[in-house]
Amino acid sequence: MKPKKGMRSRTPWKVKMLKPAENQFVEMPEIWAKKMGHGTLLIPTPKRICEMVNEIHEGDVITLEQLRRMLADETEAAHACPMTTGIFLRYVAEATVEQWNEGGPTLAPFWRVVQNDHKLNSKFPGGPEQQAERLEREGWKINRTKAPHLWKVILP
Secondary structure, three states: OOOOOOOOOOOOHHHHOOOOOOOEEEEOOHHHHHHHOOOEEEEOOHHHHHHHHHOOOOOOOEEHHHHHHHHHHHHOOOEEOHHHHHHHHHHHHHHHHHHHHOOOOOOOOHHHEEOOOOEOOOOOOOHHHHHHHHHHHOOOEEEOOOOHHHOEEEOO
């Protein structure tokens, strides 16, 4: 099965990055509370996720869980929404590639965010193959199995 190369959208990704404009806070849905616990759930903005990803230094990686924890901690929420954080991280990745295609600079080094089990993200533009190439340029070793969706960053 080929990895997804990116959704086609009539609305430019840089426009999608503008909504929602402010963080939202909701009570933890009961279905998630069983696994994550009760409390306030942060629905972050794509812009804030972009800013946080820009704070990841070259040669470093963080997991989605670490990103969510940082977002929650800064707002004193119990958790950051796993669904919207993943969706909005995808917005950041797509907007970055869109900006490159227009000849602009890197919006955010999205390839430095890996899944919680250190697998590469098959939903990023270019799939695990391009994420692996970018990480390898920054000094990371990738465990390349036959199936790219199982590729992982090898931790030092």
